[in-house]
Amino acid sequence: MALGDSTRLTEDTLRERLMGARWILSAAAAGLAVASWFGAIEPSAAFLIAALVASAALLPARRRPVAAALARFSGEPRPAPRQEERLPALVRALPDPALLLDARGTVLAANAGAVGLLASVRVGDPVSFAVRVPEVLEALRAAAADGRPRRIEFAERVPIDRWLRADIVPIRPGLVREGAPTEAVLLGFVDLTPQRRVEQMRVDFIANASHELRTPLASLSGFIETLQGPARNDANARERFLKIMGEQARRMSRLIDDLLSLSRIELNAHLRPEAEVDLVSVISHVRDALGPLGRERGVEISFDHPAPPVNVRGDRDELIRVFENLVENALKYGGSGGRIEIGIAREGADAVVAVRDYGPGIAPEHVPRLTERFYRVDTAHSREQGGTGLGLAIVKHIVARHRGRLGIESVPGAGSTFSVRLASAAADDKKK
Structure with a gap:
């Protein structure tokens, strides 16, 4: 002054x-x-x-x-809040992820859903810092210019597959006055992932199930016709055919169970489990459950682990399914080595579980495709062992849902090692 x-x-x-x-x-x-x-x-x-x-x-x-x-x-009315105060409060109260932008694309307000969806969003930053989808950014510019709403559907592949819809609504002064310049833009998001996953699962189920079920159904039909015709009075043929028919029926049952399990896992792939699970307890349960199968095949299952507990965030039943599939695969395809080693190690903020067998190993050209649905290195041997071709696909999707990593190492003639890396519960707590 x-x-x-x-x-x-x-x-x-x-x-x-x-x-x-x-x-x-x-x-x-x-x-x-x-x-x-x-x-x-x-x-x-x-x-x-x-x-x-x-x-x-x-x-x-x-x-x-x-x-x-x-x-x-005395009840005198208070002055109503101004529009620039009402709009951010309205956006923060919306249940779906939403951002309020000015005409230049700067973030004026973001609700809790938007912060959870777009981790890098910050009030005062350009929206392009958080939304890196060219179609959405172009639609925002067009909506700010002509004042017309837009709707864009797009997909994200990192960190997981996700489908979203962006609803873009220009806001004029007074909210309803036509012909006025755009004052702000409301950008809302709707998660279409569950809907798209249901559609994809339906398509995959029809394609895969029709392919995999055709063989056992053809076998059953052929044996039934034979038993009704030439082998009607042949007791030996009847016993042999009924045994094969029972195996084919069980194979179809396992296939349907695996397909349904895979569908349920994929439906919830975008929701990370939050319960605390002890990996030592999970592996001990798996070893006890598969111990009789190992003794039947003459395979020793050893388990080496640090002092319990080794806690991670996850779903106990799904983690049991992961390690059951890995150990069962080792028994079926690597059991000729006579032993299977299961180990848990702490590596920094992660817990790593490794399942190693000493069987014939896997050729390098097959390793990248092992987690594909219905992919088999040896189709005939896999079917003889009762495999459906979905075990490792289930493992991959469960590990992805837990935000972990699946590793596969194999040397022909020297066995294979399947490893699962998961963030420890303590590390997750620190991040939060």
Whole structure:
């Protein structure tokens, strides 16, 4: 503040106080005259009452808290919040992820859903820092320019497959006035992932099930026709055919069970489990459950682990399914080595479980495709062992849902090692 401004302020304040004092004296004199005329009150009391009334009238509104409280108590309406205050509050109250942008694309407000969906979104940053989809950014520019709403569907592949819809609604001054320039843009997101996964699962089920079920169904039909015809009275053929028919029926049952399990896992792939699970307990359960199968095949299953617990965030039943599939595969295809080693190791903030067999190993050209549905290195041997071709696909999808990594290492003639890397529960807690 300049010196001249300070002097002027002092003079104005002094003038205001002098005028106030003159007003108080005038009111007091009037009060004294009235009191003397009627003799109702003492002159000193009249002077005091007149001075209090006059000083209260002179105080500005911000210095009269009692008057303000009385006004609130009397039910006088408060001033309505301005539009620039209402819009961010409205966006933050929306249940679906939403951002409020200005006409240039700067983020003015973001609700909790948007922060969860777009981890890098920040108020005051350009929206392009958080949304890196060219179609959405172009639609935002077009909507801000012509004032027309847009709807864009797009897919994200990192960190997981996800389908989203962006609803872009320009906001004009007054919210409804046509022809006014765009003042802000509301960008909302709808997660289409569950719907798309259901559609994809339906297509995959029809294609895969029709292919895999055709062979056992053809076998059953052929044996039934044979038993009804030439082998009707052949007891030996009947016993042999019924045994094969039972195996084919069980194979179809396993196939349907695996397909349904895979469908359920894929449906929830975007939801990470949050329960705390001890991997030592999970592996111990798997070893006890598959121990009889190992003894039947003459395979020793060893388990080496650090002091328990080794906790991760996950779904216990799904993790049991992962390691059951890995150990069972090792028994079926690597059991000729006579032993299987299961180990748990802590590596930094991760827990790594490795299942190693000493069987014939896998050729390098097959390793990248092992987790594909219905992919088999040796189709005939796999079917003889009761495999459906879906075991490793189930393992891959469960590990992906747990935000982990599946590793496969194999040397022909020296066995194979399947490893699962998961973040420890303590590391997840620190990130949160």
